[in-house]
Structure formats: structure tokens, C-alpha cells
């Protein structure tokens with residue numbers, strides 16, 4: 451397997467400019483506390499990306515955007531294009547976070563377009579998927595997550611698909627303090643990799659990084675990250691604290 455270990459911090463719409471700047475400076479200055487084998491990525495709010503790119507210039511921490519539009523320019527008031535993000539030094543972009551699917555009604559088709567638009571400018575899409583509690587309890591959660599993957603990712607070429615990072619985030623675990631058990635997470639991660647292997651081959655499936663997200667914290671990260679098919683974490687709440695974020699990054703076992 452040559453998939454990357456990735457520790458990603460999704461700051462969502464939290465922190466004002468000064469607070470965000472303080473956090474990014476704390477992360478940048480404590481670089482030695484982070485696992486040097488893992489790629490560390492932060493996703494601050496859009497308006498701060500340009501300044502933060504400058505602050506991270508001499509650092510290994512990568513910059514991510516929380517959203518983008520599908521077109522590269524034009525009359526789309528309020529939107530930000532992949533090309534614009536690229537020009538700010540953005541390396542990663544979240545696509546299909548459950549909050550965007552829910553509050554901004556983003557559907558399979560739109561997400562597939564966003565992924566293609568990002569790949570065209572060499573930004574790594576972090577494609578989020580995951581089921582709500584009701585779906586988990588109705589026992590069709592496996593089919594549900596597989597459908598999210600198939601509908602938004604399976605029209606890509608194997609080469610393009612291998613550039614996408616997937617984040618499995620059970621919605622019932624996001625911001626609730628209720629983490630999926632390591633077994634629950636591994637079950638879905640394994641299914642995702644197998645499903646990709648079936649259509650795109652083992653090589654593509656094994657080269658992809660599949661992250662877990664949903665109340666990942668220093669005290670549960672080690673067990674989650676020890677699972678065979680869990681390659682990293684997409685961390686919300688705990689990524690707003692530089693120490694906790696660094697601790698999670700060092701929770702990989704050998």
C-alpha cells in the first residue's frame with residue numbers, strides 16, 4: 451500500500467480572524483509535535499486562506515478549503531472556483547461534507563462535478579460520505595454509503611480516482627461526542643476499499659487514503675488509526691486545539 455497518512459482539521463465556520471491566526475501559528479510553531487509521517491492539513495474559513503498560505507510558506511502543514519464551486523469563472527456571485535483556490539496555494543478541498551449535503555442540498559451530481567473541477571487544477575478532493583442515525587438503525591447503512599461513493603466517484607478514471615481522498619464520517623458521530631467504534635469504522639472502510647477494488651482494481655483501491663471523521667479525539671484516535679483500512683482522520687472540534695490536534699497525529703501505532 452502506498453496510501454498517505456493524513457490528519458486533517460476541519461475548522462468549519464468557527465473562530466474569527468485573530469483566533470484563527472493564533473491557532474494556525476500554534477500549529478505551525480509546534481510542527482515538531484506532529485507525526486512527521488502524516489500529512490497535516492488544515493481547513494480554515496475561506497477569507498483567511500490567502501494570509502494563512504503566507505504563514506505556512508516555510509512549513510509542511512498543507513492548506514485546504516472547505517468548499518468550492520464547479521465552474522472556474524463567471525457570474526456566480528458568492529462562489530469560489532477551484533482555479534481561485536489554486537492561486538491561493540490550496541492543496542485540498544472538502545467535497546460533500548454532511549453539513550453541505552444537509553443545509554445546502556448538495557446532491558450526488560453536483561459533488562461529482564466539484565470533484566472533477568478540483569482534479570483539473572490538481573487540488574485533492576476530500577470526499578466525505580456517511581449515514582445518518584436513522585439509516586444506521588434501519589440497517590441499510592452499508593448500501594447507503596456505497597451508493598454515495600458510486601454516484602459521485604465511479605465516473606472517474608482509475609487514475610483520477612486514486613487522487614481522491616475519502617472521509618467516512620457517520621453523521622451520528624459528528625460533533626456529538628459519540629464516536630463509531632473502531633470495528634464499526636473499520637467495517638465501512640473495508641467495504642469502501644473492496645467496492646473500489648471490484649470496479650477499479652486492487653492497485654487503485656490500495657493506493658487511496660480513507661480517513662475516519664466523527665468525534666475523533668486524542669483518547670479514541672489510537673484505536674481508530676490502528677485499523678487496517680483507516681489511513682487518517684478528518685477532525686472537527688478537536689482540531690481547534692493545537693495540542694489535541696498534534697496528539698491525534700501521533701496516535702498511529704507502528
Ligand code: PGA
Nearest residue numbers: 624625664665685686687
Ligand atoms: P467532529 O467533526 O470531529 O467535531 O465530530 C468532524 C467533521 O465534521 O468533519
